[in-house]
Amino acid sequence: FAPFAARQPANRWSTDMADAEELKRAAAAKALEYVTDGMRLGLGTGSTAKHFVALLAERVAAGLKVTGVPTSEQTKAQALSLGVPLATLDELPELDLCIDGADEIGPELALIKGGGGALLREKIVASAAREMIVIADETKTVATLGRFPLPIEVVTFGVEAIKLRLKGAIATAGCDGELKLRHKADGKPFITDQGNVIVDAHLGRIPDPRALARALEEVAGVVEHGLFLGLARRAVLAGANGISVITP
Ligand code: 5RP
Numbered sequence: 001f002a003p004f005a006a007r008q009p010a011n012r013w014s015t016d017m018a019d020a021e022e023l024k025r026a027a028a029a030k031a032l033e034y035v036t037d038g039m040r041l042g043l044g045t046g047s048t049a050k051h052f053v054a055l056l057a058e059r060v061a062a063g064l065k066v067t068g069v070p071t072s073e074q075t076k077a078q079a080l081s082l083g084v085p086l087a088t089l090d091e092l093p094e095l096d097l098c099i100d101g102a103d104e105i106g107p108e109l110a111l112i113k114g115g116g117g118a119l120l121r122e123k124i125v126a127s128a129a130r131e132m133i134v135i136a137d138e139t140k141t142v143a144t145l146g147r148f149p150l151p152i153e154v155v156t157f158g159v160e161a162i163k164l165r166l167k168g169a170i171a172t173a174g175c176d177g178e179l180k181l182r183h184k185a186d187g188k189p190f191i192t193d194q195g196n197v198i199v200d201a202h203l204g205r206i207p208d209p210r211a212l213a214r215a216l217e218e219v220a221g222v223v224e225h226g227l228f229l230g231l232a233r234r235a236v237l238a239g240a241n242g243i244s245v246i247t248p
Helices: 002-006 012-034 047-061 073-081 119-127 159-172 209-217
Strands: 040-043 067-070 095-100 129-137 150-154 178-181 197-202 222-225 232-239 242-246
Touching: 012 047, 012 095, 012 129, 012 232, 012 242, 040 047, 040 119, 047 073, 047 095, 047 129, 067 073, 095 119, 119 129, 119 150, 119 222, 150 159, 159 178, 159 197, 159 209, 209 222
Parallel strands: 040 067, 040 095, 095 129, 129 232
Antiparallel strands: 150 197, 150 222, 178 197, 232 242
C-alpha cells in the first residue's frame, strides 16, 4: 500500500477516486483467497463487487472452476462478458460463498446494503450461501449504522400510503428522518430488477437495527430492506495501511 501514501497528486480529487478504486480492488483480491475450485459463488453488485468479478474472471481464464449466481442484471452482464460460468439460484439453491460490497458496516458486521438498488436479490443470494464475505474500503465502517440512507424496497402500488406506514414503523424503533422515493438521473423512479421501487430512509442513526428490521418487515408493501443482520461472517477491509479481515 505504500504507493497510495507516497503519491503526490496533481489533481487531488481524481487521485482520491483512483485510490478508492485501488482499495476496493485490494479488498476484492484478498477475498479471492477464500475461493476454491468447484465453489458455487454468490456474486454481489456494486463497484467493489465489480472488481471481485473481474479478478475472478482472470482466475477462471487461468483454469479455476466455479459457478456464479449473480445478484443483479448488471453483475450478470459483467460476468457473462468476462466468461464467468453462471447459474440461476433456482439451479443452484445452495451456495458455498457469497462475496458482496456494502454501504455501511457496523458492529457485529451488521450492514446497510442497497445503495446500488440490488438489495432484494443480494439478501436472497447471501441467505442461500453458507458464508457471506463483505468487501469494502475501510471508510465504510461505522460505530452506529444510519449515516447512509437505508434503502427499503417496496411495491409500486400505494407508495405514499406505504411511506406513511414506514414513518410510523421507523418511529417505533427510535428513529426519525426523511423518506425519499429513489429516482434515476432522468427524473424517473428507479425500478429494481424485481420491478419494485426504493424508498431511501435518511435516518442519520439507527440505535437498534434489529428493532428497526422487525418494524419494517411488518409494513404491508415492504418487499425487503437493506439491513443485513447476522449474514456477513467476515469483512475484508482495505485501507491506507493495508488489509484487515474482521469477524463479528
Ligand atoms: C448494491 C449494494 C452494494 O454492495 C453497495 O451499494 C456498495 O457498493 P459499492 O461497492 O459501489 O460502494 O448493496 O445494492
